[in-house]
Structure formats: C-alpha cells, structure tokens
Amino acid sequence: MTKHVLSKSTFMYGCQCPKRLFLYKFKPSLRNPEDEGQQAIFAAGTNVGLLAQSLFPGGVDASPPDTFSYQKSVEKTRKLIEAGATVIYEAAFQFEEVLCALDILVRKKNKWYAFEVKGSVSVRPQYIQDASLQYHVITNSGLKLEDISIVYLNNQYERQGDLDIKQLFNTDSILGEVLEQQPFISDKIVELKVMLTLKKEPVMDIGPHCSDPYTCNFTNHCWKDFPTENNIFSLSRGPGWELYEEGFKHLDDIPQDYALSPKAAMQLNHYRTGEIFIDEKAIKGFLSEFQYPLYFFDFETIMPAVPEFDHSRPYQQLPFQFSLHIKRKPGAALEHYSFLGDGITDPREALIKEMIKLLGSKGSIIGWNASFEKTCIKKLILDFPKYEKQLSSINERWIDLMKPFQSRWYYHPDFKGSASIKNVLPVMVPDLSYEDLDIQEGGTASLVYAQLKDQDVATQAIQRNQLLEYCKLDTMAMVRILENLEELIRSK
Ligand code: SF4
Known part of the structure; x- marks a missing residue:
C-alpha cells in the first residue's frame, strides 16, 4: 500500500x-517549539480516549x-474486519492516499458504527469536519457505516465512588451533519492534494484563522514581522482584526480621529501622551471599604478532565x-500562611x-x-454543604483589588490596557517580580x-517549594499594591 499524502x-x-x-509538509523546521502545556493537553486527550474504550469493552487495538x-494499521484493521471482530480501537483506513484512524469501530447485528472520542464537554464544529473526513475515507474504502457519533465528556456527571464510564460520557450521533459535509470534503481533498503536488507555498496572510479553531504552531514564523509590543491587539475592547484589515499593526499607525470604544480610546490617548490618570475620589471611596484585619487571599486550581475525586x-x-x-491592623507586622494539597488525595476539605480557621469571622478578604x-467557594459549598454557613459568610467579605485598575480609576500607560496583576505589579511595585520565580503563572x-x-x-x-513561592508572591503583590495605592492617595 502506498504511503498516505493526507x-x-x-x-x-x-x-x-x-x-x-x-x-508542516515542506518546512517543518519553522514550527514553534512545543510547550509543556500543549503536551499535557495531548496526554489528557489520550487518557480520555483510553477510558472511552471501556464503553465498548473487549475490542482489539x-x-x-x-x-x-x-x-x-490499515492492513490490520482490514484483517480484523474480515476475521469477524466486533470492536476495533484505532481502526485505520486509507482511500486515495488519505488516511484516517477512528477511535472506536463497533459491529452490531452486522452493521458498523463509528465513534470518535473528544476530551471536551461539547460537540464543536471542527469535530464534525474531522468526523466527515473519517466518514468519507471509511465508506469509500468499502465499509458502510450505519452511524457516526462523537463521544465527549458529560460535565453534569458528578463522581461518587468508582468512575461510572457510562455517565462520564455523552454520545451524540452527527450522521446528518456529516452527510451534508461530504461534497465539501471531496472538493477540499482534491484542492489540498493539488497544492501539495505543486509544492507551491500558498499566499496566506495572518488572520483570525491563526487561532481558530486551533492555535497554529507556525505563528513564530508567520507573525515574525508583527510588532510584539503595543500592537493593535493590545487595545482593550479594540476593533482587533478590523484595524489590521485597514492596514494598521502598531498603535502608532492608528489615525488620531479613528473611532474607538471609550476604553480603547483612553488607552490609546495615554499611550500617546505617556500620562497617568488618577480618579482620586473613586479610589478614596474604594479604599474606605477596607476593614481590618485585612486578609490577602489567592487560590490556585486544577481542572482535571476526568474527575479524580468524589463530588467533582x-x-x-x-x-x-x-x-x-x-x-491585623494598620502598621502591624505581616503574617503569612499557606496551604498546599499533597498532590494525591482530594485537597478540598482540608x-x-x-x-475557615485562618480567615476568622470579620475583616476584608482581598483578592485579585x-x-x-x-x-470556587460557591462550588465548595455545593460539594461540601456541611461548611455552607462559614463559607457563605467568607464569601460576603471580598473586596476585589483589581477594581480600581479594571475601572480605570488608576491608569498607567505601562499597564498596556490590562488590569492583570502581571501588568499592574511591575508598574506599581517594580522591586517585586515574578521573573525570578521558577513558576511564573497559574497555568504552570x-x-x-x-x-x-x-x-x-x-x-x-x-516543586512544592516552587508552588508555595509562586502563590505567596500573588498575595504579597496585593499587599504591596494596596500599600502603594494608599500612599498615592495620601500624597495627593
Ligand atoms: S497564516 Fe496563520 S494559520 Fe496560516 S500558517 Fe501562518 S500562522 Fe498558521
């Protein structure tokens, strides 16, 4: 069998x-380096795929x-079908140099059913497109499919005890949509094969397609001439691609009279003038809400695709x-406390x-x-209702320290339109930085x-130490930002 082209x-x-x-085919060295996050997403997808096989046990891989x-693999699939296999995992087919592997192929009463597994919680348009290619290849290879479905995670399933695989997954038939897509699939295959045969690099400008439906892994190459700083996408609530289509890339390119949203116009104005904006009255009002003791608090979270613990x-x-x-009071020494799960058991109840022990019953709880x-606390109440009273009371005491920055009561051009603590901290507290830490952001x-x-x-x-240091800086950053904000108003 000849090697596949697509x-x-x-x-x-x-x-x-x-x-x-x-x-990808002709200049693979231009690909962005893979990051750990992408590899982890890929590994999570593989695990979900293996779990879904249990919906149809006893299959042959x-x-x-x-x-x-x-x-x-194509040859093995063919032989398994001929030998009477009823469930095949990773069944592979090839038709006119187009290859596809299907997660699960099932024979029931001598009819064939295709299942493609996705690690998401909904059926996205791109899943229909790739299942349509599978349908095209499988049926044209001579195997009639009675149905084709997407198997995906059911986010309404709450784990109690052992994983209930049947409840964990939803299965939706997409046969109707797949049949509608068949003419498009045939035409697209021809178009792409011609392009690959001619080996002529298509002229494609950057655009929304660089991240939709997936983030392309050639952005370092295609975006190399695009300004990394102060570009049109750094405008908060800006028109984004509309500006690009009009020929602008950098903030400096945008004409003075260009109509922008109030937030974007303010950002651009301060970028041009370099001036800081302070709404003293609004900030004073905000600062008057704080009640001692002050609790500066920050969570880190994980989002496992497959629930690992009961009540998740x-x-x-x-x-x-x-x-x-x-x-505890103005001028008092700062106290620090932290909690970190063991990485194995459910960390939530501890x-x-x-x-509850540390946050007491009065005083402002400050978050970013x-x-x-x-x-997160509302979810904890749902999953651990016996703590409802204390957790609900904690949830009434929050003050969001991001508010003066998000509301632009304090705006510095170096915030670059963002109210993220990662943008605000270097301006407000230049001596405190995430850059020296091994872990520098929540995803890591x-x-x-x-x-x-x-x-x-x-x-x-x-690594436990690195996690503790990172989270500690998040709350220390809030302490220092609040101090600086108070100082700023005092000095006015
Ligand atoms: S134009 Fe965008 S989507 Fe196309 S290869 Fe370049 S980065 Fe990728």
Whole structure:
C-alpha cells in the first residue's frame, strides 16, 4: 500500500489554513517549539480516549507499531474486519492516499458504527469536519457505516465512588451533519492534494484563522514581522482584526480621529501622551471599604478532565492551594500562611478547614479578580454543604483589588490596557517580580501540581517549594499594591 499524502490531522491543518499544511509538509523546521502545556493537553486527550474504550469493552487495538507505519494499521484493521471482530480501537483506513484512524469501530447485528472520542464537554464544529473526513475515507474504502457519533465528556456527571464510564460520557450521533459535509470534503481533498503536488507555498496572510479553531504552531514564523509590543491587539475592547484589515499593526499607525470604544480610546490617548490618570475620589471611596484585619487571599486550581475525586465533575475548577497574608491592623507586622494539597488525595476539605480557621469571622478578604475565588467557594459549598454557613459568610467579605485598575480609576500607560496583576505589579511595585520565580503563572502551577504525584521525592520537595513561592508572591503583590495605592492617595 502506498504511503498516505493526507491524514486526518493534516487535512484539518489544510482546512484551517493551506499554508499551515504546506509548512508542516515542506518546512517543518519553522514550527514553534512545543510547550509543556500543549503536551499535557495531548496526554489528557489520550487518557480520555483510553477510558472511552471501556464503553465498548473487549475490542482489539489496531494501533500502528509507530507513527511511520500507519499502513500496517490499515492492513490490520482490514484483517480484523474480515476475521469477524466486533470492536476495533484505532481502526485505520486509507482511500486515495488519505488516511484516517477512528477511535472506536463497533459491529452490531452486522452493521458498523463509528465513534470518535473528544476530551471536551461539547460537540464543536471542527469535530464534525474531522468526523466527515473519517466518514468519507471509511465508506469509500468499502465499509458502510450505519452511524457516526462523537463521544465527549458529560460535565453534569458528578463522581461518587468508582468512575461510572457510562455517565462520564455523552454520545451524540452527527450522521446528518456529516452527510451534508461530504461534497465539501471531496472538493477540499482534491484542492489540498493539488497544492501539495505543486509544492507551491500558498499566499496566506495572518488572520483570525491563526487561532481558530486551533492555535497554529507556525505563528513564530508567520507573525515574525508583527510588532510584539503595543500592537493593535493590545487595545482593550479594540476593533482587533478590523484595524489590521485597514492596514494598521502598531498603535502608532492608528489615525488620531479613528473611532474607538471609550476604553480603547483612553488607552490609546495615554499611550500617546505617556500620562497617568488618577480618579482620586473613586479610589478614596474604594479604599474606605477596607476593614481590618485585612486578609490577602489567592487560590490556585486544577481542572482535571476526568474527575479524580468524589463530588467533582469533568473540568471542574478544584482549588489545591492558597496563600494568605494577614495584616491585623494598620502598621502591624505581616503574617503569612499557606496551604498546599499533597498532590494525591482530594485537597478540598482540608483546604476548607484551614481557610475557615485562618480567615476568622470579620475583616476584608482581598483578592485579585475576586469573582474567581468567590465562584470556587460557591462550588465548595455545593460539594461540601456541611461548611455552607462559614463559607457563605467568607464569601460576603471580598473586596476585589483589581477594581480600581479594571475601572480605570488608576491608569498607567505601562499597564498596556490590562488590569492583570502581571501588568499592574511591575508598574506599581517594580522591586517585586515574578521573573525570578521558577513558576511564573497559574497555568504552570496547575501543571506542576497535576504532575506532582509522578515525581520522585526530591523533585516533589523542590516543586512544592516552587508552588508555595509562586502563590505567596500573588498575595504579597496585593499587599504591596494596596500599600502603594494608599500612599498615592495620601500624597495627593
Ligand atoms: S500562522 Fe496563520 S497564516 Fe501562518 S500558517 Fe498558521 S494559520 Fe496560516
């Protein structure tokens, strides 16, 4: 059997952007380096795929011995079908040099049913497109499909005891949509094959397709001439691609009289003048809300695709860590406390108990984007109702320190339109920085925690320390930003 020219993945690259397919085939060295986050997402998807096989137990795996031997897999699938197999995992087919592998192929009463597994909680349009390619290849290879379905995670399923695989997954038939897509699929295959035969690089400008439906992995190459700082996309609530289509890339390119939203116009104005804006009255009003003791609090969370613990659902935000700085009265020494789960067991109940003990019953609890913490606590109340009274009372005491920055009562051009603590801190407190830390943002913290149980003891100790340091800086940053804000108003 000849080697394939297109696979399901490369077909999808071509649908997103023909240049992505061209670069993948002929200039792979231009690809962005892979990051750990992408690898973790891929690994999570593989785990979900393996779990879904239990919906149809007893199947035979037709996976190839390596990624270069898919034609062996096609041959194995053919033989398994001929030998009367009823369930085949990773069944592979090839038609006119287009290859596809299907997660699960099932024979019932001599009719064939195709199932493609996705690690998300809904059926997205791109899933219909790649299943349509599978349908095209499988049926044209001579296997009539009675139905084709997407198997995906059910975010309403709450784990209680052992995983209930049937409840964990939803299965939706998409046969109707797939049949509608067939003419498009045939035409697209021809178009992409011609492009690959001619080996002529398609002329494609950057655009929304660079991140939709997937983030392209050639952005370092295609975006290399686009300004990394102060570009049109840095305008908060700005028109984005509309500006690009009019020929603008940098903030300096935008004409003075260009109509923008009030937030974007303010940002652009301060970028041009370099001036700081302070609404003294609004900030004074905000600062008057604070009541001692002050509790500066921050959660870190993980979102496991498959619920690991009782009373949790797919992709639920599970707090595993917090940092807390306490200032009991003006001028008092700062106290610091932290909690970090063990990386193995459910951290939530121990975390709740520690929070309740440390946060007391009065005083302001200060967060950055505090609605996130409040939402996490509401979920904790649902899952651990015996703590409802104390947790509800905690949830009434929040003050969001992001508010003066988000509302632009204080705006500095170096915030670059963002109220993220990562943008505000270097301006407000230049001597405090995330740059010296091994973990510098929440996504990495989640990843490190999720992988903690697989590390050796020495690495675990190092990484636990890194997690504690990172979360501690988040709350220390709030302490210093509030101090600076108070100082700023005092000096007026
Ligand atoms: S970065 Fe954008 S233009 Fe370049 S290959 Fe990817 S999708 Fe196409």
